Amino acid sequence: MAQIQFSRGVSEPVVPEVRLTRAKSGNSGTATFRxxxxxxxxxxxxxxITGMYLVDEEGEIVTREVKGKFIxxxxxxxxxxxIMNSQDEWDRFMRFMERYAQENGLGFSKA
Structure with missing residues (x-):
């Protein structure tokens, strides 16, 4: 089961908006979750909030770049x-997102 956590072991039920960017060379990219x-x-x-953890059957992907917005x-x-710094990291992220999208009814559209 693919899930996103901000604190280990506590799944976040709110589905984020995700924006992807990728270098033309394909060697790096970023995913911004809102x-x-x-x-x-x-x-x-x-x-x-100790980070963002993308957890699935392959393991977990971790980022500590998490910010709150206050009004x-x-x-x-x-x-x-x-931030993904290699083709392998990008591929791993995309496998996670495919699982997460299937479980949460997300679609993909190019900007």
Whole structure:
């Protein structure tokens, strides 16, 4: 089962908007995840955001580049950036996203 976590072991049910960029050479790329009103920001949540963990049957992909957005002092969204520095990292990420998309009804469209 493919899932996204901000705190190890705690799945985030909110499905993000994901934007991908890739170098023309194909050797590097970035994925920007934007979560609107994720449950990790709920007042009842006592879990700390320790990173973003993309977990599936192959293992996990981790990024520590996670930022919160606040409006009038209240948390509203979370943005995480995953940087991929090789073709292997890109391929691994795409395998995760295929699984995650299937399980969450996501589609892909080119900009």
């Amino acid at each position: 979560f609107e009103s994720p449950t990790i920001l709920d007042a009842e949540s006592t879990d700390d 009038n002092g209240k948390p509203t969204s979370v943005e995480a950036i995953l």
